[in-house]
Amino acid sequence: MKRIFTLVLYDYLQRVRSYQFLIILCASLAFAYTLIPAPGDIYSTVRIGEYLGNYNTAWIGYVSAIMSSVFVTLIGYYLVNNSIKIDQTTRVGHIVAATSITNFHYLIAKFLGNFLVLLTVVALIFFMSIVLFFMYSSGYPFEITHFLLAYLLIPIPTIFFISALAVILEVFFGNKSVLQNGVFFILFMIMLAQGSRMGIYSDAFGTNFPTTEMEKQVDLIKTSPDKQELNIGFIIGRKSLEKRFDFTGVSVPFSYVFFRTSWALLGLLLIFIASRFFHRFELKERLALGAKKDKPEHLDTEPSGLREMDLSLFPSVEKSMSIWPVFKTELLMMVRKGSKWLWGLNFAGMTLLVFIPIEPAHKIVLPILWFLQVHRWADLVTKEKRHQMHYFIFSSFKPVQRLLTSQWMAAIALAIGLALPIVLRYALLGQLLPMAAIIMGAIFIIALTSFIGIATGGKRLFEILFFFIAYLNVNNLPFTDYFGGVNPSVEYLLLLGSITAILGVLSFLLRKFELSRV
Amino acid sequence: MKLEIQNLSKKYNKEKYGLKDFSLSLEKGILGLLGPNGAGKSTLLKMIATISKPTEGSIQLNGEDISKHPNIMREQLGYLPQDFGVYPNLNAYEFLNYMAAMKGVGGASLKNRIELLLEGLNLIENAKRPIGTYSGGMKQRVGIAQALLNNPKVILFDEPTVGLDPQERVRFRNLIAELADDAIVILSSHIVSDIDTIADKVAIMKEGRLLMTDDLDGIIETVKGKVVEKAIDKDALNEFKSNHTVVNTVRKNGKIQVRYIDEARDHADSSEEATLEDAYLYLTEKN
Numbered sequence: 170m171k172r173i174f175t176l177v178l179y180d181y182l183q184r185v186r187s188y189q190f191l192i193i194l195c196a197s198l199a200f201a202y203t204l205i206p207a208p209g210d211i212y213s214t215v216r217i218g219e220y221l222g223n224y225n226t227a228w229i230g231y232v233s234a235i236m237s238s239v240f241v242t243l244i245g246y247y248l249v250n251n252s253i254k255i256d257q258t259t260r261v262g263h264i265v266a267a268t269s270i271t272n273f274h275y276l277i278a279k280f281l282g283n284f285l286v287l288l289t290v291v292a293l294i295f296f297m298s299i300v301l302f303f304m305y306s307s308g309y310p311f312e313i314t315h316f317l318l319a320y321l322l323i324p325i326p327t328i329f330f331i332s333a334l335a336v337i338l339e340v341f342f343g344n345k346s347v348l349q350n351g352v353f354f355i356l357f358m359i360m361l362a363q364g365s366r367m368g369i370y371s372d373a374f375g376t377n378f379p380t381t382e383m384e385k386q387v388d389l390i391k392t393s394p395d396k397q398e399l400n401i402g403f404i405i406g407r408k409s410l411e412k413r414f415d416f417t418g419v420s421v422p423f424s425y426v427f428f429r430t431s432w433a434l435l436g437l438l439l440i441f442i443a444s445r446f447f448h449r450f451e452l453k454e455r456l457a458l459g460a461k462k463d464k465p466e467h468l469d470t471e472p473s474g475l476r477e478m479d480l481s482l483f484p485s486v487e488k489s490m491s492i493w494p495v496f497k498t499e500l501l502m503m504v505r506k507g508s509k510w511l512w513g514l515n516f517a518g519m520t521l522l523v524f525i526p527i528e529p530a531h532k533i534v535l536p537i538l539w540f541l542q543v544h545r546w547a548d549l550v551t552k553e554k555r556h557q558m559h560y561f562i563f564s565s566f567k568p569v570q571r572l573l574t575s576q577w578m579a580a581i582a583l584a585i586g587l588a589l590p591i592v593l594r595y596a597l598l599g600q601l602l603p604m605a606a607i608i609m610g611a612i613f614i615i616a617l618t619s620f621i622g623i624a625t626g627g628k629r630l631f632e633i634l635f636f637f638i639a640y641l642n643v644n645n646l647p648f649t650d651y652f653g654g655v656n657p658s659v660e661y662l663l664l665l666g667s668i669t670a671i672l673g674v675l676s677f678l679l680r681k682f683e684l685s686r687v
Numbered sequence: 688m689k690l691e692i693q694n695l696s697k698k699y700n701k702e703k704y705g706l707k708d709f710s711l712s713l714e715k716g717i718l719g720l721l722g723p724n725g726a727g728k729s730t731l732l733k734m735i736a737t738i739s740k741p742t743e744g745s746i747q748l749n750g751e752d753i754s755k756h757p758n759i760m761r762e763q764l765g766y767l768p769q770d771f772g773v774y775p776n777l778n779a780y781e782f783l784n785y786m787a788a789m790k791g792v793g794g795a796s797l798k799n800r801i802e803l804l805l806e807g808l809n810l811i812e813n814a815k816r817p818i819g820t821y822s823g824g825m826k827q828r829v830g831i832a833q834a835l836l837n838n839p840k841v842i843l844f845d846e847p848t849v850g851l852d853p854q855e856r857v858r859f860r861n862l863i864a865e866l867a868d869d870a871i872v873i874l875s876s877h878i879v880s881d882i883d884t885i886a887d888k889v890a891i892m893k894e895g896r897l898l899m900t901d902d903l904d905g906i907i908e909t910v911k912g913k914v915v916e917k918a919i920d921k922d923a924l925n926e927f928k929s930n931h932t933v934v935n936t937v938r939k940n941g942k943i944q945v946r947y948i949d950e951a952r953d954h955a956d957s958s959e960e961a962t963l964e965d966a967y968l969y970l971t972e973k974n
Contacts (some may be wrong), residue, residue, distance in 0.1 A: 475828060475855040478807035480865050484800050486838040489793025498777065505776045557772030561833060564736040565789035566761045572789065604938040685740060 172270070173278050178252035180252070180282035185289065189627045193248060196630070197290045200244075201297035203403070204236045205229055208305060211589060212405050217387045218397025221411050226302060226310035226316060227392055231379050233298035234319035235401065237291055238327045238374045239361070243640065245290060246331055246353055246526040247633045249283035253339045254346075272444040276336050280440055283332035291324050309359070315418050322421065323375040330373060333436025338443035340443040344543060347511050375429050376401065406492040492575045499579035502552075503545040514541055515587060522590035530591050531603060532654040536642035538587055539614065539652075543635050546618045547628035551581050552678070554626065569680050577615055577673075584611035602662070606653020609665050613651045616672035623679045688749065688840050689714055690735070690871050695744035697730050697895075705730035707895045709744070717867045720875040721967050727895040728875040729769055732843045736766045737872070744905045748841065762791065767830050769846045769875075775819025779810050779829055782818055786833040804832040824850040831859075835866075842872045845971030848881050848950030860885050883963040891970050898970050903963060914959040915949045917941040934968040 184190065197401050205224070206212055209484075213221055215232045222228030256262035265275060299316060301308075310669070343348035360373040371380070380399050518538035522530045549574065553559040562568055585592065588607050596603040621631040641649040650656050651665065690713040697705040706727040711718075718726045733739035737744055737757035746753050746760075748967055753760040773782060783801045787793065806809045808828040813821070818829060823931070827850040834842065844863070848856045864885050876882055882889060883903065890900040899906060914934075919927055924936065926944050935946040948969045 293792055299934075323940060404711070475831075475851065475858040475862070476807050476809050477858060478803075478860075478862055478865075483803055483838070484796035486793025486800070486836075488798055489788070490791055491793055492788065494784050494788035501781065502774060502776055523811055552774070554775055557770060558774065560733075560736070560738055560766065560768040560771055561786060562789060563738045564761055564764060565764050565786070566758055566791040568789070684738075 173274055173281070174595035175264055176270075176275075176278035177281040177285065180278060181285045184252075184282065184286055188623045189629055190286075192625050192630055194290070194293060196299060196634075197293050200240070201233070201237075201294040202301070204233045204294070205298060205301045205305065212403050213411075213524070214401070214403060215383070216383050216400050216404060216411070217380075218395070218399075219412050220387045220391070220397060220414050222383070222416040223309070223413050224302065224306040225415060226306075226312045226433070229298055229302045229306070229414040229504065230315040230319040231323075231383070231416065231418070234316075234323040235374075235379060237294045237320075238324040238376055239401065241287060241290055241324060241333050242327055242374065243295070243357060244633050244637055245287045245328060246357075247337045247350075247636055248629070249286055249292070249332060250339065250349065250353070252279045252282055252336070253343055255475075257343070257450060266450045268609060272447040272449060273414055273441060276440050276444050276447060277348070277437075279334045279371075280333050280436070283335050286328055286646075287328040287332060288325070291320065291328060294324075296318050298660055305486045318418075318421065319379070322426065322429055323379065327374050328431040330436040333440050336423060336441050337443045340447050343448070345508060347507055347541075358545045358609050372428070373432055375425075375432075378425045379419055383416060386416060387414060402644065405639070405647070429664070438469065490571075492571050492578075495572060496578050496582075499576050500582060503549075503579060503583055505543075506545050511541065519590050522588070522596070527591065527594055527598075529608070530594075531652075532645060533643050535591060535607070535652060536639050536654070539584060539610075540635060540639035542583065542587070543632055545583065547631045547635070548622065549576050549615070550619050550622040550680070551626060551628055555628075563684055569677065569684060573680055574675060580615040582610050584615065602659065603653055606657055606662055606665075608668065609662055610652025613665055613669045613672075616669045616676065617651075619676040620672040620679070623676050623683065689747075691696075691747045692731075692735075692840060693745050695731070695734065695746065696742050697727075697734065697739065698742040704895045706734070709895075709897050711897070711900060712872050713873070713888070715869065715871060716887035717827055717863060717872045717874060719878065719882030719889045720873060721879065721882055721889060721963075722875075722892035723877055723971055726877075726892040728877075728892060730895070731762055732766070732845050732873065732875055735760070735841070736764060736768075736843055737761055743746065751858060760841065762836070763840040764838065765834035765842040765870075767834045767844045769849075770968050771830055771931045773818045773821075773826055773829060776817055778817055779805060779814040779832075783832055783836060787836045790837045792837045800836065800854075801832075804835060808832050824826070824852065824855070825850060832856060842866055842870050842876075844872070845875045846877075847874065848876065848878065851917055856881070871962075879964040879967055880936065880964075887958055889963065891967055892973050893974055896974075898974050906966045907938065907961050907963060910961045910969050911949050912961070913969075914946065914961045914965050916944060916946045916959050918944050932969055932972045934965050936966060 188594045201438060204214055206214065214236050215222075222232070234615075253262070256265060295316065299313075302311065319525045334353070338353055342352060360383065363371045363373070380401070384397065384399055391397060515538065518534055521534045522538070525534065548555055550632075553572075561570060580592075584606060588611065592604050592607055595601070595607070618631045621634065638649045638651070640654065642652075642654065645655055647655045650661075653665075692709060692711045692713075695709040696707050699705055704727075709731060720731070722728050730739065734741050735753075737753055737760050740754055748760050748763075751759045772783075777785065784797070787797055787801070802811065803844055805814050808831060810825060810828055810832070813825070815902060818826065821829065825848070827847075831847065834844070842863075847893075848859060851859060860881070862875060863872055867885075867887070874882065874886065884901060888900065889906050891898045891906065898911070901908075918939065919942065921941075921943055924945070925943060927933065927947075931945075932948040932950075933945055934948060937944040937946075946965070946967065
């Protein structure tokens with residue numbers, strides 16, 4: 170037990186002692202701030218038809234707990250979905266594999282590490298929601314039990330299960346990150362749908378019971394006979410029509426506690442099952458066994474050695490400042506990245522862009538198709554360091570101007586190439602504004618990944634943010650519309666263009682600054 | 688071609704220096720940088736390679752300060768860092784073409800140059816396989832190839848023989864010797880045999896400081912006549928070590944043959960010939 174505790178402690182410290190985690194905490198704080206809209210804001214997060222709760226401890230506690238249960242699951246998964254992979258890439262896993270630790274204990278340690286990371290984020294949201302209560306409430310007493318009970322029963326069992334799920338998906342799909350994330354996304358959508366349809370026993374997020382209680386309390390006071398529909402998310406507008414009610418919290422039945430605990434225990438059971446299939450870092454051998462005999466995955470027996478070289482036979486060097494070879498290779502690396510079958514998905518997406526009506530093609534298919542490239546774009550400007558190529562690159566001729574430009578051009582070319590069917594459709598229809606908006610969207614998303622990559626030194630924050638943006642895009646939210654799907658106007662395009670230019674300039678300056686401070 | 692390093696320092700915090708007050712002047716030929724781990728060899732090479740900025744002092748190439756004008760150095764630099772990686776999805780041709788473009792090299796002759804390098808480094812048969820499938824030694828040879836792409840005039844090799852087998856090490860030394868006819872070559876290592884057969888000049892470093900720089904004979908001179916070998920009992924070794932600068936010990940017939948530096952007396956008539964290793968160990972132990 171002490172051994173696992175030590176593993177968990179250092180695993181946790183290793184993960185949180187990074188600049189990236191600090192930025193993620195800042196982003197979580199900003200996110201927590203949006204969970205409870207300020208009294209004058211034009212959006213709401215939980216509403217029952219036209220009813221919103223007054224800002225007492227029960228409403229703020231339960232609303233922030235419900236929202237954090239859903240969104241910390243969605244975003245937090247991407248924060249913890251690589252704990253085993255880190256051990257693999259740093260080769261710490263090989264050392265671990267040579268110790269007497271069992272697969273189950275190792276996976277439990279990873280799961281608890283995940284849980285602590287997510288718990289840190291939830292704790293931050295918890296404290297922020299208390300601060301928001303004191304900022305927004307007018308005369309309601311502070312009852313901490315509402316906050317404690319809501320967080321204990323709603324997000325904590327959820328992150329417990331998600332921490333386990335992240336480990337399980339890594340065990341089974343660890344080397345196929347696109348598949349790993351795809352399976353999670355499907356599971357997430359199923360969990361979201363099941364929770365609202367099937368009642369508390371199938372509700373992984375734990376939101377069904379408290380929201381049903383909210384609906385019941387609204388039913389007691391409503392004046393209209395119509396059913397008041399529950400909405401969770403960032404809901405824009407209708408502020409003028411809203412009615413207020415005093416949410417008094419919930420009396421928790423034993424069945425609810427039982428099912429919330431069951432989700433947590435299910436996570437542990439699944440880890441136990443997964444531990445039977447854990448590769449224990451024998452990946453190379455497994456790959457070699459699976460590979461065809463005439464095409465070995467690794468050249469373990471190298472052709473012997475360096476030959477004598479006559480340097481006088483070498484042709485003289487010709488100077489060339491062309492960035493075309495760099496652009497070509499950057500594009501090639503992006504195209505080759507990830508599984509080949511993902512290109513099947515890309516072609517399917519491009520086909521949909523040709524054949525389905527232009528509006529859903531633009532609003533839904535395009536953001537999903539671009540999101541599928543997240544692994545290609547996320548490390549666009551950080552892969553030099555990740556592959557330890559930066560000493561070569563940074564000591565080459567004019568590295569910032571030539572490399573960064575080539576990387577931008579290659580990534581934008583890929584984005585526009587994928588969107589080409591819809592761009593051509595708009596061109597044929599003579600609709601230049603949406604066409605320009607898509608091209609601007611391609612430039613924006615590349616400027617965003619460059620800026621985040623250079624500022625944080627990693628790819629994770631962009632992955633999380635892009636996932637969140639894509640989720641809001643398919644839900645048609647206007648403020649994350651970076652490709653003109655919801656806001657097709659010249660003014661919006663100019664705004665997007667200005668933000669893109671600022672991100673581009675900041676990326677360039679930051680990279681220059683980074684190189685001058687190595 | 689002249690490389691002048693003047694009072695160069697790299698400070699990591701108020702008290703910790705990676706390199707302190709380092710001065711050296713170099714022209715064509717090979718400089719061997721010797722020093723234990725943490726001596727500051729890599730720090731010095733990174734500053735010469737323009738990927739790290741000095742806190743104090745200057746590095747001048749033909750009179751131009753490379754901190755202010757890094758591209759002057761970068762245009763003629765060939766650098767093989769100690770720890771480097773490669774893009775695993777590229778094959779050797781693609782990787783070298785990419786690196787050539789980054790170095791500002793191109794034209795019709797590039798393809799021929801890359802093929803000659805791949806042939807010389809015995810990578811031609813596997814040049815179309817992804818580098819991610821290469822062994823450690825093959826990756827090291829890819830690293831050497833990229834360093835030579837632009838016919839560099841300043842060549843920095845940081846622990847270059849890691850991953851090379853004994854035969855390859857000999858050929859690599861020959862290659863360095865040939866390169867040094869027309870360039871400044873700085874070769875860093877903590878393996879004395881990598882340096883002593885080819886270096887025109889040797890610099891011994893420890894804890895960020897330059898302990899001594901001279902040609903090979905000049906360095907060996909510091910321990911000439913002071914190297915002694917004698918057999919002692921196993922039990923007496925620890926006490927002997929605390930009183931003498933021991934450079935080597937060998938078990939022989941139940942006894943320990945100790946090679947040490949005896950500063951007190953001059954053993955000019957001693958049969959033990961002083962080596963660079965003796966001088967290196969003596970200087971790094973003493974300082």
